[in-house]
Amino acid sequence: MVFPERFSNLPAHAWPRLRNLLDVSEGGGPAIHMTIGEPKHAFPAWVMDVIAENAVGFNSYPPNEGSPELRGAIAGFVQRRYDVALDPDTQVMALNGTREGLYNAVMALCPEAKNGQRPAILMPNPFYQVYMIAALGVAADPIMVPATLETAHLPDFAGLPEDVLNRTTAAYICSPANPQGAVATRDYWRDLIALAEKYDFKIFADECYSEIYRDTPPVGALQVAQEMGADLNRVVIFHSLSKRSNLPGLRSGFVASGAENIREIRQLRNFAGAPLPLPLQAAAAAVWNDEAHVIENRAMYVEKYKAADRILGHIPGYASPEAGFFLWLPVENDEAAAVKLWRETGVRVLPGGYLAQDWNGTNPGQKYIRAAMVAPQAETEHGITLIRDCLYPQ
Incomplete structure (x- = not known):
């Protein structure tokens, strides 16, 4: 039987790649998951x-x-x-x-x-x-x-x-x-x-x-x-x-x-x-x-935007997101930054290059990490602060 080859040479999916990158070493603190965009606010009861x-x-x-x-x-x-x-x-x-x-x-x-x-x-x-x-x-x-x-x-x-x-x-x-x-x-x-x-x-x-x-x-x-x-x-x-x-x-x-x-x-x-x-x-x-629960949910994310701006606003190249719940943060090397964060703080983020493909010799995500602001406010602020102190010390 001959199978089509259109899927056979795909690069590894982002999540197995991330596990292979980070799980070979211990985290530097209690794990703070800021990788996947899985909302953690309560849904309507x-x-x-x-x-x-x-x-x-x-x-x-x-x-x-x-x-x-x-x-x-x-x-x-x-x-x-x-x-x-x-x-x-x-x-x-x-x-x-x-x-x-x-x-x-x-x-x-x-x-x-x-x-x-x-x-x-x-x-x-x-x-x-x-x-x-x-x-x-x-x-x-x-x-x-x-x-x-x-x-x-x-x-x-x-x-x-x-x-x-x-x-x-x-x-x-x-x-x-x-x-x-x-x-x-x-x-x-x-x-x-x-x-x-x-x-x-x-x-x-x-x-x-x-x-x-x-x-x-x-x-x-x-x-x-x-x-x-x-x-x-x-x-x-x-x-x-x-x-x-x-x-x-x-x-x-x-x-x-x-x-x-x-x-x-x-x-x-x-x-x-x-x-x-x-x-x-x-x-x-x-x-x-x-719509009532949507308005309440959005208000919680607005507070997280404000916290991110306050904590990270001094970083050269930081862009305050217009919408959504991700931070797209500039780094020198995406995988190296993700490994450093994990080993030194326990914060898990996604290397930006895992969300992109090489095209004409460059990968537009490799100079970024993605951090999801989906956890409750205090945990999100703690994670953002650890990112700042580890990757962008003043």
């Missing part, structure tokens, strides 16, 4: 009650596209948040974790060739690794576009050669960005949508950090598409309850777009999907309908 009240739903196969109540709650969230009216029956689909949708969107929506050539799928570098795997899964070329200080930590897709743009079928963009916390402006979205219309590709907007920000809600891709009068099938947005509501284990997200795109994504889900169980769908609907 009533979520458990909703699941229990709907437990009989475990006796039934759940609807593939999401229950009417869940799709209605998602459409309501998009209307409140972005002033975009979506038809919950044709323009929304519930996801069993947003990663599923980010991968399957390529499978469902991207052609096998474009203009007689092998397709290209664009993505920022650093990036969420599912973007690259999705491209490889359809035998497309993943084109990694540096998202660096020089480009305001967002990829300059318009700067790509025309021969690449002519075979582009989709572009992934994360705003607010993981790991840098940069936010795409209204002008950025306008320019990207115009570029996508000119070269006829789709925009896959990963907006999973959209509800964690300081003062101003980040503008959304579908919102700007509507303002421009663009076809909503040009833009596909992805959202999650993991960050917004501290429910990473609920595995509830959604994809929304024009009806044509959602029809194709649903068709793939009919054959290859795994929908959320009905009791969890009921809980997700209740959570999407509630």
Whole structure:
């Protein structure tokens, strides 16, 4: 039997690499985990009650596209948040974790060739690794576009050669960005949508950090598409309850777009999907309908932003994140800094190069470490202080 080789030569995933880097030595103190972006704030207590009240739903196969109540709650969230009216029956689909949708969107929506050539799928570098795997899964070329200080930590897709743009079928963009916390402006979205219309590709907007920000809600891709009068099938947005509501284990997200795109994504889900169980769908609907807990959650992150600015603000090259919950901190060498922190303080962070790929001879993450501010306030401040004292002594 002959197997395809598209996944055989991938670099090791970030987490096994991190364990291999750090676990060969003892930590210099009680472990403080600032690696993975797993929110540790409390989720709404009533979520458990909703699941229990709907437990009989475990006796039934759940609807593939999401229950009417869940799709209605998602459409309501998009209307409140972005002033975009979506038809919950044709323009929304519930996801069993947003990663599923980010991968399957390529499978469902991207052609096998474009203009007689092998397709290209664009993505920022650093990036969420599912973007690259999705491209490889359809035998497309993943084109990694540096998202660096020089480009305001967002990829300059318009700067790509025309021969690449002519075979582009989709572009992934994360705003607010993981790991840098940069936010795409209204002008950025306008320019990207115009570029996508000119070269006829789709925009896959990963907006999973959209509800964690300081003062101003980040503008959304579908919102700007509507303002421009663009076809909503040009833009596909992805959202999650993991960050917004501290429910990473609920595995509830959604994809929304024009009806044509959602029809194709649903068709793939009919054959290859795994929908959320009905009791969890009921809980997700209740959570999407509630904003009070989101406001409370966001306020806690704002205090962490303030603490990070106070503790690290003097460091040359420190950039206060606009949104999200990561610190993207400049270092001379990412792995050396992560090892030093672990051995001397017990703080575990992620080398920035593990979130990026070498491209044209450079890795745009190797001069950074990523630290997640997801723990309670006191633990987060302690961890940030240890990072400062160890890596940036005054």
